[in-house]
Structure formats: structure tokens, C-alpha cells
Amino acid sequence: xxxxxxxxxxxxxxxxxxxxxxxxxxxxxxxxxxxxxxxxxxxxxxxxxxxxxxxxxxxxxxxxxxxxxxxxxxxxxxxxxxxxxxxxxxxxxxxxxxxxxxxxxxxxxxxxxxxxxxxxxxxxxxxxxxxxxxxxxxxxxxxxxxxxxxxxxxxxxxxxxxxxxxxxxxxxxxxxxxxxxxxxxxxxxxxxxxxxxxxxxxxxxxxxxxxxxxxxxxxxxxxxxxxxxxxxxxxxxxxxxxxxxxxxxxxxxxxxxxxxxxxxxxxxxxxxxxxxxxxxxxxxxxxxxxxxxxxxxxxxxxxxxxxxxxxxxxxxxxxxxxxxxxxxxxxxxxxxxxxxxxxxxxxxxxxxxxxxxxxxxx
Numbered sequence: 001x002x003x004x005x006x007x008x009x010x011x012x013x014x015x016x017x018x019x020x021x022x023x024x025x026x027x028x029x030x031x032x033x034x035x036x037x038x039x040x041x042x043x044x045x046x047x048x049x050x051x052x053x054x055x056x057x058x059x060x061x062x063x064x065x066x067x068x069x070x071x072x073x074x075x076x077x078x079x080x081x082x083x084x085x086x087x088x089x090x091x092x093x094x095x096x097x098x099x100x101x102x103x104x105x106x107x108x109x110x111x112x113x114x115x116x117x118x119x120x121x122x123x124x125x126x127x128x129x130x131x132x133x134x135x136x137x138x139x140x141x142x143x144x145x146x147x148x149x150x151x152x153x154x155x156x157x158x159x160x161x162x163x164x165x166x167x168x169x170x171x172x173x174x175x176x177x178x179x180x181x182x183x184x185x186x187x188x189x190x191x192x193x194x195x196x197x198x199x200x201x202x203x204x205x206x207x208x209x210x211x212x213x214x215x216x217x218x219x220x221x222x223x224x225x226x227x228x229x230x231x232x233x234x235x236x237x238x239x240x241x242x243x244x245x246x247x248x249x250x251x252x253x254x255x256x257x258x259x260x261x262x263x264x265x266x267x268x269x270x271x272x273x274x275x276x277x278x279x280x281x282x283x284x285x286x287x288x289x290x291x292x293x294x295x296x297x298x299x300x301x302x303x304x305x306x307x308x309x310x311x312x313x314x315x316x317x318x319x320x321x322x323x324x325x326x327x328x329x330x331x332x333x334x335x336x337x338x339x340x341x342x343x344x345x346x347x348x349x350x351x352x353x354x355x356x357x358x359x360x361x362x
Contacts, residue, residue: 042094126223212255232274
């Protein structure tokens with residue numbers, strides 16, 4: 001063997017002998033990074049949980065972070081299990097507050113419901129299925145949205161961000177299925193303001209106004225029962241200005257509080273449906289839920305995330321909804337039978353919510 005070959009062999013041998021040490025060093029570095037990041041996350045989320053329950057939205061930081069719950073705390077339970085496995089007790093303590101909050105807040109919604117939905121509806125009720133759908137102001141690729149509404153086959157469809165083109169497409173394709181319609185679109189204004197209701201039941205009254213975004217109130221004749229439906233779309237609390245994006249929760253409160261004031265004057269069954277631009281950890285959600293039943297929470301399963309949706313099939317497995325901001329609420333005199341988030345969006349950035357209700361006769 002030549003001297004050069006011997007030299008090469010020796011170098012390779014030396015390199016191979018050093019690899020185990022380098023491997024262990026790499027593992028140690030990754031472990032240290034994991035411990036540091038998990039500790040930082042645990043301390044930050046523990047502080048958030050403490051402020052959430054002690055100070056609440058009086059502190060603007062808490063009000064801001066509440067818009068990202070529960071996704072903000074969802075990593076806590078699996079991280080806590082990993083830390084238990086590796087006996088990282090200090091990290092376990094840091095992650096415990098956020099894990100407890102997630103489990104207590106959302107754990108019950110993953111329990112199976114063994115009571116058949118029809119058991120809650122008596123003979124003295126009228127059935128009502130409803131779909132709420134933010135259509136993302138779409139005005140070109142409308143066929144998938146029309147197909148979605150057709151396949152849902154709800155008795156009533158409440159639509160937000162309804163463009164004039166979408167309104168015309170729906171009437172042309174589904175006019176026979178929904179003979180009663182109240183569509184508010186304006187060629188001259190922002191399509192975000194568009195609201196509309198398609199119905200198999202007669203529409204007795206219809207009113208449209210702007211408070212934040214477009215809002216709508218219709219009165220339906222559901223099997224002889226007057227049911228008031230508010231098609232809601234309060235503005236989201238984030239405003240983009242020249243100096244950057246700002247958090248302005250008053251924009252959302254304006255539209256929501258306006259609907260709550262109006263709904264408080266109703267005497268019959270009331271349903272609130274739409275894109276409320278709020279998560280279920282915000283104060284504004286608590287104000288709504290204090291007076292009306294959250295249909296998905298009563299009859300749905302899971303987290304119920306509806307936003308954001310990529311709208312592109314190839315990306316839907318990567319970009320999945322991370323927040324629940326689309327709701328159906330109902331007052332006394334209406335029963336929750338079933339609720340689910342629609343599995344597709346038809347190209348919108350929201351997934352619709354489909355519910356089955358029973359309206360009680362007086």
C-alpha cells in the first residue's frame with residue numbers, strides 16, 4: 001500500500017472515531033434547545049393564564065392574546081407529557097397551568113354524546129337546519145361555493161361577505177330550492193358588507209344595516225312559528241394603518257353589542273348566526289354566551305375551528321383552521337340537536353357551520 005493510501009486510511013479512521021462524540025454533542029445541543037424553548041413557552045403561557053383569570057381583558061395584552069386561544073395553549077399538553085416522560089419536573093410545573101386550562105376548557109367537548117339528538121325534540125317542535133357561511137367576497141370562482149350550499153341542503157343559509165356576483169349565481173343555481181331570499185349586495189360598496197339569507201321558509205321581515213360590517217335581521221315563518229334570525233358580521237379587531245397593524249377590539253364590540261341590544265327586544269325564538277370574529281375565550285364571547293346557547297358547544301364535537309382555511313385543496317392538509325370564529329347561537333325556545341363544521345370551504349377562507357335545531361311551539 002502506498003504512503004498516500006495509508007495517509008487516507010488513517011484520516012478516515014480518525015474521522016470515524018470522532019463521530020460518536022460529535023453525535024452525542026449534537027444530541028446534547030438539541031436537548032438544551034428543547035429545554036430552553038419549552039421553559040420559555042411554559043413560563044410565558046403560565047403568566048398568560050394567571051393574567052387571564054386575575055386581570056382579564058382590562059389588560060390589553062390579555063385581550064389581544066385571547067384572540068389566539070385555544071391554539072396558543074394547545075402545545076402545552078403534549079409538551080407536558082414529554083417532560084413527564086423525561087422527568088423534567090421544573091418544565092412540568094411551568095406547563096401545568098396552561099395544560100389545566102386547555103383540559104378544563106375543551107376536554108368535555110371531546111366526550112361522546114350518547115343521547116340521540118331526536119330524543120330532545122318533541123312533537124311540539126318544528127325542525128330547522130341552518131348553514132352559516134362567510135363567502136370571502138368571492139365573485140369569480142363561485143361554482144364550488146354553490147355546490148357546497150347545494151350539498152349542505154340546509155333549510156336556511158345565512159351568508160356573510162356576499163358579492164353581487166355570488167348573489168346572482170345563487171339565485172340562478174338554487175332559486176328553485178330556496179324560493180325565499182333576502183340578499184343585500186351593492187355594486188358600489190365593499191363586498192365585505194354584503195349579507196344574505198336563502199330560505200325554504202317564508203321570510204316575513206328583512207332589515208339590513210351596517211355596524212362594523214353588514215348586519216341583517218330576518219323573521220322566518222318556520223312551520224307557523226315566528227323565528228328571528230340575526231345574520232351577524234361584526235368587524236374583526238385588527239386594523240392595518242400606515243404605522244402598522246393595531247388591535248382595536250372596540251370595532252368588534254360595536255357590531256356585537258348592537259345585535260345583542262336589538263335581540264333583547266325580541267319576544268319569540270331568536271337565532272344569531274355568522275362570522276363573529278371572536279374566539280370563545282374573549283370577553284365579547286362571554287357576553288353573547290351569557291344570554292344565548294352556543295349550538296356547537298351543546299351539540300358539536302371537538303374544537304370546531306373554522307378559520308383560516310387556505311381554500312386550496314393542495315394546501316388544506318398543511319394550512320388548517322386554527323380558530324373558531326363562526327357561530328350559531330340560539331335563545332330559549334330553540335333546541336340544539338346537532339352541529340358540525342363543514343369539511344370543506346368551497347374556496348372561502350372560512351369553513352361553514354351546519355346545525356340542526358328544533359324550534360318549540362308555545
